[in-house]
Amino acid sequence: MTNESIKILLVDDEPDILEFMEYNLKKEGYIVLLAKNGAEAVEIAKREVPQLIILDIMMPEMDGIEACRRIRESKELEHILIAFLTARNEEYSQLAGFDVGADDYISKPIKPRILTSRIKALLRRTSFNQETPAVQIGNMRIDRDSYLVYKNDEPISFPRKEFELLSLLTSKPGRVFTREDILSRVWGSEIVVGDRTIDVHIRKIREKLGDDVIKTIKGIGYKFDI
């Protein structure tokens, strides 16, 4: 779950398509906002300032092109990435879309993998996804770019879940994360694993970094402490 803070606004008048995209993007950990027409989209965009808006072209109330234009008008929203949804042979729509400042277009029918990979490619361009600086805590350095943890300059590699768990705990040293926090942020909202799973992962981290770096707060959760 590394997309936690990225907001995407989906705009389409067909609930099925909205739901389909919502499902796929939530699965990737994005925060998903929904609108069913251009007017609503502009309103939500202004309020929430998402990083990316995916706009259907053909919609009642206000079409995608117009919505895009309105969004681009606003100085604060200028930088938002906008991708249009287009039927495959709507050549004209594509042109119009780029003219009002679209960053990409995604053609229907939408395939989940293509959707997510296009989105990632788009987001990569922006500053939101710049390299994450390594975090230094005591004699330890957590480097998200290389997925390595250095202990006294010794690199130690961690499997994904362990890394994400450690990464979460170290994101706020000293702060206690409840088991619920941990479950929802490392395992996602649809919790399917048992409580012991956390313990086991904690133990594996302790095996590698020493017993003292992660403290247990009985009845509450865990915290990372120098």
Added chain:
Amino acid sequence: MTNESIKILLVDDEPDILEFMEYNLKKEGYIVLLAKNGAEAVEIAKREVPQLIILDIMMPEMDGIEACRRIRESKELEHILIAFLTARNEEYSQLAGFDVGADDYISKPIKPRILTSRIKALLRRTSFNQETPAVQIGNMRIDRDSYLVYKNDEPISFPRKEFELLSLLTSKPGRVFTREDILSRVWGSEIVVGDRTIDVHIRKIREKLGDDVIKTIKGIGYKFDI
């Protein structure tokens, strides 16, 4: 702006349009070359090998489609990005353009912001190819111009995909590239190949350079590490 070394060839028979585009692109720091018909374009392309050519479709002497075809014929110019300029409703031209290997089309009337952002997007697609002509890492030298890798001064030749993959990984040594990163940057955002394809290419690279240069981060991706 580090566009100083990027050459763009503009081809159009209308001096006004040439001048307009030249002005806007120079402002961004690109090196701008001009041609007023297809024949001239091919000639200059061969001599100067720009990174990008923006071609009007309708021109005297030799039209854009034909010029594009001639340019694509030549092995050395194959990699050049080509974008067509089209009038708003020249639907057919667009299709023809993509057939002869165009990378994008830009519709008239041209707006500065769109022009430059499209160009940036286009160049970004291949930017990791041209950032640095040769990179030295450990006992290895990767020469992006000749598609050769030297290991202790022994030249080893790599097929295109393998080279691009290696090139991507070495562009940021130590940094983990996710499979999605790799797919979208080596294969393009419309992903059409399966996951195993990456593995196979990785394996072939390892066969040539040794097993240890590329490390697997299970669940995440790969990284190049000295």
Added chain:
DNA sequence: CTGCTTATTAATAATTTGTTAATATTGACA
């Protein structure tokens, strides 16, 4: 067209990672 190289897939093996279940241990609190 032919033969060669490169790219991709499919099938299967190997490996790593994730989870659970069973049992032991801990520590807050009556």
Added chain:
DNA sequence: TGTCAATATTAACAAATTATTAATAAGCAG
């Protein structure tokens, strides 16, 4: 200090991911 729920530990098992191989397809030079 004894109790008991919460956490730790361990090992076994399941799931997921990657490696490998060989076969097939696609490109390309001669």
